[in-house]
Amino acid sequence: MRGDPMGERDPHIPVLLRPILETCAPISGLWLDGTFGAGGYTRGLLAAGADHVIGVDRDPLALEMAQGWIAQFEHKLTLVQGVFSELDTYSDKLLDGVVLDLGVSSMQLDLAERGFSFMKDGPLDMRMSQDGPSAAELVNTADETRLADILYHYGEERASRRIARAIVEARAREPITTTLALAEIISRCLPRPKPGQSHPATRSFQAIRIAVNTEFSELAEGLAAAERALKPGGLLAVVSFHSLEDRIVKRFFQLASGQESNANRYAPARADSAARFDLLTKRAIGPDDQEVSENPRSRSAKLRIGRRTSAPAQAVDAAALGLPEPPAPKKGRR
Numbered sequence: 252m253r254g255d256p257m258g259e260r261d262p263h264i265p266v267l268l269r270p271i272l273e274t275c276a277p278i279s280g281l282w283l284d285g286t287f288g289a290g291g292y293t294r295g296l297l298a299a300g301a302d303h304v305i306g307v308d309r310d311p312l313a314l315e316m317a318q319g320w321i322a323q324f325e326h327k328l329t330l331v332q333g334v335f336s337e338l339d340t341y342s343d344k345l346l347d348g349v350v351l352d353l354g355v356s357s358m359q360l361d362l363a364e365r366g367f368s369f370m371k372d373g374p375l376d377m378r379m380s381q382d383g384p385s386a387a388e389l390v391n392t393a394d395e396t397r398l399a400d401i402l403y404h405y406g407e408e409r410a411s412r413r414i415a416r417a418i419v420e421a422r423a424r425e426p427i428t429t430t431l432a433l434a435e436i437i438s439r440c441l442p443r444p445k446p447g448q449s450h451p452a453t454r455s456f457q458a459i460r461i462a463v464n465t466e467f468s469e470l471a472e473g474l475a476a477a478e479r480a481l482k483p484g485g486l487l488a489v490v491s492f493h494s495l496e497d498r499i500v501k502r503f504f505q506l507a508s509g510q511e512s513n514a515n516r517y518a519p520a521r522a523d524s525a526a527r528f529d530l531l532t533k534r535a536i537g538p539d540d541q542e543v544s545e546n547p548r549s550r551s552a553k554l555r556i557g558r559r560t561s562a563p564a565q566a567v568d569a570a571a572l573g574l575p576e577p578p579a580p581k582k583g584r585r
C-alpha cells in the first residue's frame with residue numbers, strides 16, 4: 252500500500268528501480284518480475300540488458316494492459332497471470348534474477364471500483380486477482396475476535412477491538428458494502444487526525460487488504476520459491492513498503508545468509524547453516540532525496556538484495572520468519 256494509499260504515486264515512476272539496476276549490474280539472462288504492475292521494473296530490466304523477462308501479476312487487468320508490449324519488445328517478454336508464491340513453476344530454466352515490488356499498484360488504488368481506497372467510494376472489494384472472497388465478505392462475516400486480530404496483527408491498529416465492535420454493530424443494521432461506509436465506521440472510533448497525520452482508516456484498510464490477498468503467506472512462499480528458482484549467482488531484489496513486510500524480508504535474508512543468530516538470539520543454533528544467499532545490501536536501501544521529491548510515495552520503500560549461492564534451497568520456516576499472526580484463513584490459489 253506504499254504506506255500511503257492516497258494515490259500520490261505516479262504509476263509511471265517505478266520505486267527504487269535505479270538502485271536495483273545499479274546493484275545488480277551487469278544485467279543479463281533470464282529475469283522474472285513477480286509483481287509486473289505497470290511494467291516499470293520489466294521495462295527497466297529489458298533496457299538494462301536482460302535477454303528475457305517473465306512478467307507475473309495476479310491481477311488480470313495489469314497484464315491485459317501490457318499485451319501489446321510483447322511484440323514491441325520483440326518477444327523478449329512473457330506475461331503470466333499467477334502468484335509469485337509459485338514463481339518457480341513459470342520457467343523450465345533457472346533464473347538469473349527475480350524482482351518483487353510488494354503491495355498494490357497505483358493503478359489498483361486509483362480505480363475506485365477495485366475497492367482499495369478509503370478516499371474514493373467503491374465496492375468493498377480489494378482483491379488483486381479479482382476472484383475469491385472480497386473485503387466485503389470478510390468484513391460482513393468474520394467474527395468480532397477475528398476482525399480485531401486482523402486489524403491488530405496486519406495493521407498494527409491499537410484500537411482494533413473498538414473498531415471490530417463498531418463493524419459488527421454496523422453490519423447488524425445493514426451489510427457494509429462500500430469503501431466509504433467502512434472508512435466512516437472506522438473514523439468514528441478514532442480521534443480526528445491532526446494536520447500531517449494519516450487518515451484514520453489507513454491501518455485498518457492495510458490490514459483488511461493483507462488478509463483478503465493473504466499477502467504475508469504469499470511473501471514467505473514467494474521468497475522460498477525465488478530461492479528454488481534462481482541459479483547460483485542469481486539475484487533476488489525485494490522492495491517492501493511497510494515495516495511488517497520489511498521484517499519478513501529482512502529475516503528471510505538473515506536466515507538464508509547464515510545469520511540466523513541475529514534473527515532470533517533465543518533460537519537453538521542450527522548445524523545446516525551453509526549460506527543460500529550472500530547479502531548485497533547489508534542495510535536496506537531507501538530512496539534518495541531526489542526520488543522522494545519526485546515521488547513522495549517512495550519514502551517508506553526499502554530495498555534488499557541477495558545473491559544466490561550454490562547451497563541447496565530449503566523449505567520456508569514461517570515461524571522463524573515471524574509471520575504476523577493470526578494465520579490467514581485457508582488460502583485458495585488466486
Ligand SMILES: C[S@@+](CC[C@H](N)C(=O)[O-])C[C@H]1O[C@@H](n2cnc3c(N)ncnc32)[C@H](O)[C@@H]1O
Nearest residue numbers: 265286288289290291292308309334335352356
Ligand atoms: C507495487 S505494484 C508493482 C509495480 C511495478 N514494479 C511497476 O514498476 O510498475 C505491485 C503489483 O504486484 C501485484 N501483486 C501483489 N501481490 C502479488 C502476488 N502474490 N503475486 C503476483 N502479483 C502480485 C499487484 O497486483 C500489483 O500489480
